[in-house]
Amino acid sequence: MRPILVLIRKEFQQILRDRAMLAIIFIAPVLQLVILAHSINTDVRHLKLTILDQDRSSLSRQMAAALQYSGYFDLASTPLSLHAAENQIQNGQASLALVIPQHFNRDLTLGRSPSVQLLVDGQNSNNASIGMGYVTAILQMVSRDIMVERLAVSGRSLPLHLVEAQTRIFYNPNLESIFYMIPGIVTVLLTITTMMLTSMGLVREKEVGTFEQLIVTPIRPGQLLIGKLIPFAVLGFLELALVLGFSIVLFDMPVVGNLLLIVLAVALFLLNTLGSGLFISTISSTQQQAMFVAWFFMIFGLLMSGFFYPVENMPDWAQALTLGNPLRYSVSILRAVLLKGSGFTDLLRDYLSLAALGIIILGATVVRFRAKVG
Amino acid sequence: MKSNDQEIIVSVAGLQKSYGEVEALKDMNLEVRAGERFGLIGPDGSGKTTLLRLLIGLLVPGGGEARVLGFDPVTQAEKIKSDVGYMPQRFSLYPDLTVAENLQFFAQVYRIPKAERLRLTERLLKFSRLGPFQDRRAGALSGGMKQKLALSCTLIHTPRLLILDEPTTGVDPVSREEFWNILDDLRRQGVTVLVTTPYMDEAALCDRITLVYQGKVLASGIPDEVAASFPRRIVQVFTPQPQETARALAGVCGSGAAQLFGDRVHLAVTDVDVCLRETRARLIAAQLPFTAIREGKPSLEDMFVHLIQQPTTND
Numbered sequence: 001m002r003p004i005l006v007l008i009r010k011e012f013q014q015i016l017r018d019r020a021m022l023a024i025i026f027i028a029p030v031l032q033l034v035i036l037a038h039s040i041n042t043d044v045r046h047l048k049l050t051i052l053d054q055d056r057s058s059l060s061r062q063m064a065a066a067l068q069y070s071g072y073f074d075l076a077s078t079p080l081s082l083h084a085a086e087n088q089i090q091n092g093q094a095s096l097a098l099v100i101p102q103h104f105n106r107d108l109t110l111g112r113s114p115s116v117q118l119l120v121d122g123q124n125s126n127n128a129s130i131g132m133g134y135v136t137a138i139l140q141m142v143s144r145d146i147m148v149e150r151l152a153v154s155g156r157s158l159p160l161h162l163v164e165a166q167t168r169i170f171y172n173p174n175l176e177s178i179f180y181m182i183p184g185i186v187t188v189l190l191t192i193t194t195m196m197l198t199s200m201g202l203v204r205e206k207e208v209g210t211f212e213q214l215i216v217t218p219i220r221p222g223q224l225l226i227g228k229l230i231p232f233a234v235l236g237f238l239e240l241a242l243v244l245g246f247s248i249v250l251f252d253m254p255v256v257g258n259l260l261l262i263v264l265a266v267a268l269f270l271l272n273t274l275g276s277g278l279f280i281s282t283i284s285s286t287q288q289q290a291m292f293v294a295w296f297f298m299i300f301g302l303l304m305s306g307f308f309y310p311v312e313n314m315p316d317w318a319q320a321l322t323l324g325n326p327l328r329y330s331v332s333i334l335r336a337v338l339l340k341g342s343g344f345t346d347l348l349r350d351y352l353s354l355a356a357l358g359i360i361i362l363g364a365t366v367v368r369f370r371a372k373v374g
Numbered sequence: 375m376k377s378n379d380q381e382i383i384v385s386v387a388g389l390q391k392s393y394g395e396v397e398a399l400k401d402m403n404l405e406v407r408a409g410e411r412f413g414l415i416g417p418d419g420s421g422k423t424t425l426l427r428l429l430i431g432l433l434v435p436g437g438g439e440a441r442v443l444g445f446d447p448v449t450q451a452e453k454i455k456s457d458v459g460y461m462p463q464r465f466s467l468y469p470d471l472t473v474a475e476n477l478q479f480f481a482q483v484y485r486i487p488k489a490e491r492l493r494l495t496e497r498l499l500k501f502s503r504l505g506p507f508q509d510r511r512a513g514a515l516s517g518g519m520k521q522k523l524a525l526s527c528t529l530i531h532t533p534r535l536l537i538l539d540e541p542t543t544g545v546d547p548v549s550r551e552e553f554w555n556i557l558d559d560l561r562r563q564g565v566t567v568l569v570t571t572p573y574m575d576e577a578a579l580c581d582r583i584t585l586v587y588q589g590k591v592l593a594s595g596i597p598d599e600v601a602a603s604f605p606r607r608i609v610q611v612f613t614p615q616p617q618e619t620a621r622a623l624a625g626v627c628g629s630g631a632a633q634l635f636g637d638r639v640h641l642a643v644t645d646v647d648v649c650l651r652e653t654r655a656r657l658i659a660a661q662l663p664f665t666a667i668r669e670g671k672p673s674l675e676d677m678f679v680h681l682i683q684q685p686t687t688n689d
Contacts, residue, residue: 002482002485003482003483003485006479006482006483010468010471010479013471013475014468014470014471017470017471018470208466208468208469209462209464209465209466210466210467210468212432212462212466213460213462213466213467213527214483215432216430216431216432216455216458216460217455217480217483217484218452218455218456218483218484218485219483220452
């Protein structure tokens with residue numbers, strides 16, 4: 001036991017002395033949290049809309065006003081022609097252009113169901129489709145109101161009863177995407193500190209030659225391994241506390257579920273990241289190599305984790321791939337526990353998968369490490 | 375002299391090691407006795423480091439046998455580790471820890487009790503004269519100081535056998551001398567030292583040496599005797615222009631290539647009298663200046679150069 005404590009103490013001495021390392025561990029998470037939380041926003045607002053009103057009727061003005069005050073759009077300057085509206089999309093002043101044709105009001109009054117034209121910049125397909133949805137929904141509301149109004153004016157009652165959905169959102173009532181992001185950010189930060197720093201830490205000992213020096217001492221390979229893993233596991237938990245603490249204080253993040261479940265998930269997740277970190281260090285001979293490999297796996301794991309894009313939206317083969325991705329389970333468990341308050345039994349499958357992956361990765365690494373050292 | 379001179383600390387018999395196609399050690403044999411300073415002498419790439427790494431259990435041999443303190447380094451490495459100090463060629467301590475912290479760390483790794491740890495650290499700092507630098511980071515030390523710190527760390531558990539891999543390569547001459555003085559102290563304390571070096575002047579400071587080249591033993595014994603076993607005689611030419619002189623004297627009276635030694639040139643010859651005459655004549659003809667031409671004692675380097683120029687004998 002004692003040699004392990006000696007190794008752990010030495011590791012902390014080194015970490016505390018390395019300013020760059022300290023910054024990566026303690027300042028980067030806070031910066032990332034603040035910046036990512038504010039910039040990664042899947043709520044689509046402030047879409048730039050331009051409206052070409054060729055009708056200039058009370059109805060067309062009513063439609064324009066409904067769009068303008070919906071809160072989703074920023075209105076660009078009014079174009080004078082279709083060509084001008086197209087130009088606004090071309091040069092980025094607008095991403096959506098609504099064209100209300102001449103005689104729109106008259107045609108509607110005559111019962112001809114006229115149409116409006118919507119020009120969309122499709123570069124960002126996500127924003128484009130969400131914007132189209134907003135415009136369509138708002139226009140439908142407007143036309144329904146008009147219909148009801150006109151029927152009332154003509155003294156008749158509405159012949160049809162529309163189905164109206166009463167929406168109540170559970171688990172993230174204000175649909176704040178930041179709360180959706182925090183579990184992902186926690187996962188990224190844990191991966192950086194535990195996987196990347198572990199892999200580089202051990203490779204650095206190889207580079208400097210201290211690794212060989214340690215092997216000729218009475219320290220056993222197993223002790224060496226544990227002495228290397230524990231400090232980074234401790235850092236991982238510190239990081240977790242730091243990010244969750246900041247999220248609660250700074251963003252009023254509600255913690256619905258049991259924190260112990262979070263700790264358990266992170267502990268299992270760390271088996272995976274520490275294991276991969278050590279594995280990378282057994283296949284790399286320089287810190288650059290280790291960093292490159294770690295980055296590759298991290299980016300790949302991140303994109304396939306459901307952090308940015310829901311796993312359910314991926315093609316089947318990609319979904320199958322994510323089953324071997326520890327980041328996926330970390331993101332989904334943290335989300336479910338933090339936002340939804342899911343219990344252990346609800347997440348049993350995710351926990352078991354994370355544990356199984358961790359044991360496989362760490363086990364394979366220990367075997368490889370022992371073979372190389374012994 | 376020492377009490378148990380006959381005890382064999384390290385024995386190596388027919389040891390072999392290959393890295394893929396490259397045979398680093400072909401057939402290595404040597405014996406290191408208790409309390410002696412044993413030098414493994416040879417140029418870079420002769421297999422010295424490979425041999426040391428085999429002895430400490432960092433490599434597994436391809437054939438042959440080794441015993442260190444009576445144990446097999448492959449299967450009983452754990453029993454050897456606590457009694458052996460190994461200092462690799464490259465400085466391999468923690469550059470971001472201070473001198474004192476490095477010493478403390480290795481003291482703890484070797485499970486030295488706290489009270490003794492302080493005493494030992496104190497003693498080693500004094501003995502290596504690193505005391506004033508104990509709070510300096512190891513990475514910021516000069517080359518010589520680094521080597522002294524590395525030596526101190528390998529001595530922290532008072533090993534019976536010290537294995538040093540080219541401890542003075544890349545170290546300035548003053549530090550080199552100081553380092554060897556420290557090794558003298560260790561010899562007085564009865565520590566057996568196995569040291570490798572490419573420097574022939576350091577070889578002369580060892581009790582016994584083995585000359586190695588291309589993974590094989592060329593000669594072994596007491597340095598003076600190894601040098602004296604030189605089968606030819608030496609003619610020395612002292613000159614202010616050694617390079618040109620060596621070139622001009624190549625092949626004179628059947629001497630082969632002339633060897634440069636600072637301000638002098640050595641010729642390996644069979645008939646000294648004939649050669650003294652021929653050499654003088656050739657230098658005068660070439661209009662090269664010289665201060666003296668005379669017979670000299672063969673040095674270890676002469677012997678070494680002679681040995682490696684021999685056509686390779688049958689394996």
